[in-house]
Amino acid sequence: MSQSVRRAARIIDSIARHPASVSQLAAEFEVHRSTMFREVQSLEEVGYLRKRKNGEYVLGLRLIALSHLASDSLDLAEIAHDRLVKLHRTVGNTIHLAAIVDHSIVYVDKVEDTSGVRMYSRIGSPARPYCSGVGKAILAGLDASDRDAVLRNVVWEKFTAKTLTTRPDLDAELSTVSARGWAVDDGEFEDFVNCIAVPIYGPAGVVGALSNTAIRMVADLNSLKANLPLLQDVAREISVELGAA
Numbered sequence: 001m002s003q004s005v006r007r008a009a010r011i012i013d014s015i016a017r018h019p020a021s022v023s024q025l026a027a028e029f030e031v032h033r034s035t036m037f038r039e040v041q042s043l044e045e046v047g048y049l050r051k052r053k054n055g056e057y058v059l060g061l062r063l064i065a066l067s068h069l070a071s072d073s074l075d076l077a078e079i080a081h082d083r084l085v086k087l088h089r090t091v092g093n094t095i096h097l098a099a100i101v102d103h104s105i106v107y108v109d110k111v112e113d114t115s116g117v118r119m120y121s122r123i124g125s126p127a128r129p130y131c132s133g134v135g136k137a138i139l140a141g142l143d144a145s146d147r148d149a150v151l152r153n154v155v156w157e158k159f160t161a162k163t164l165t166t167r168p169d170l171d172a173e174l175s176t177v178s179a180r181g182w183a184v185d186d187g188e189f190e191d192f193v194n195c196i197a198v199p200i201y202g203p204a205g206v207v208g209a210l211s212n213t214a215i216r217m218v219a220d221l222n223s224l225k226a227n228l229p230l231l232q233d234v235a236r237e238i239s240v241e242l243g244a245a
Contacts, residue, residue: 004039007031011039012048012063019056076200076208077108080238084111084210087234091227093214096195098127098134099207100142103149105135108208128189130154130170131163133197134209136183140174141199141206147174160191182228184221185213192216196224198235201244210235 011025020028026036040057043049047062076099084095088111097109105127129135129150139147156165164170177183185195197211212227 008039008043011043012059015049015057016059019052019058021055021057025057075242076202076238079241080200080210080234081109083234083237084109087111087212087230090230091212093212093219093224096134096197096211096213098132098138098209098211100138100150103146103152105129105132105138105150105209107134130156131159131185131188133183133185133195133211133213136170136174136177136185137197137199137209137211138206139170140177140183141201143205159189160187162186162188162191164188182232183209185211186221187216194219194221194224196221196228196231198228198231200235201239201242203243207242210238 007029010029014020014025014028022033022037022040025040026033029036040049040051044051044057044060047060049057049063050060051057077097080097084097088095095111096107098105099108100106107123107125107127110123127135129139139150142150151167151170157163158165164173181198183197185193185197187194192215193213194216195211195213197209199206200208200210210231212224212231214224
């Protein structure tokens, strides 16, 4: 780890304990005031610190938001896990749990298909928001600015004949998803895989999604849709425990 990154982390730790001015931080870290000014200015620019009118620095809103997001995703996985296992025993196919973390959609839990066919997904890895059921279920529940933030750096790759590759096409489908309350991946990333997904909510809105995924030859989309009420019930239970209204 570089010295500047290490010092930035220590500055954040220090300010989390007590607000401080540039001069106070420079004295604490035994560096020149101009050096400390550059450090805190950089942290302020990315939203990790915020300057008060009295010149003291406190934790920035972005850092606070990130901590809440991380906490929410951990809470989501912990609250959901036993329910995912129980759901898997009933439906038999792979169950995915995804969360939105800092404008990315990430798999946070997974119960594997009993057939032994392993999916590409991995816990901790990102889901492709425009061609995954969990991605579309989450995007449909976001406001315009948050949806833009998730999709800002997306590279629109065409994986199969059914992959949506433009924002207008995706927005049209998300309108449908929002109206009916559930999303699908109809062979859009891998043409032999399909899934159905439902959103999960916290007090401030959508925080994640739950999906039932299968190899098409094992269970096609119509077969998976038969499990929709079960998925919705489980998502509703998780949402209530997370504090959703």
